[in-house]
Amino acid sequence: MSTNHNNIEGGEPSPAALGGRRPRLHPYLQIIMAAFCVTAAELLFKRGAMATAHDPAPLGIIGLSVLGSMWTWCGIAVYIASFLFWLNVLRRVPLHIAFSIMSVTQVLVPLGAWWFGNEHISPCRWVGVFIVLAGIFVVAGPAMKAEEQL
DSSP states (O other), rough: OOOBBOOOOTSSSSSSTTTTTOOOOOOHHHHHHHHHHHHHHHHHHHHHHTTTTTTHHHHHTGGGGGGGGGHHHHHHHHHHHHHHHHHHHHHHSOHHHHHHTTTTTHHHHHHHHHHHOOOOOOOHHHHHHHHHHHHHHHHHHHHHHHHHTT
């Protein structure tokens, strides 16, 4: 009796067909996922901080009352997810490239604060956002092309 190790429905090989290995996400996709997780975590931290901003308790004075907010704990969980993506990225991408691409959070956090938090972004900051984006393309473009040729 022959066994088919391929997943016919999904079109992807099963873990058994890959010798017990699960298919991995592309490392550059993981960098983007880590960046979105960091962005979401920062926005959640801001929400948690604002929810406890007027806490008169002694812990509020030193900022620890923010740990009483569910928003903060959600942010911590998302930050841990980002950390796990980041560790996987570092296994496969040189640090100088991964870190440069991860600077996309310098774009995503202000955009998220503007979109979800109604925060004002000055024209000078918008210029900075576009400069960071240009830098990411300068670093990531050649690295991704080189990897495609391998």
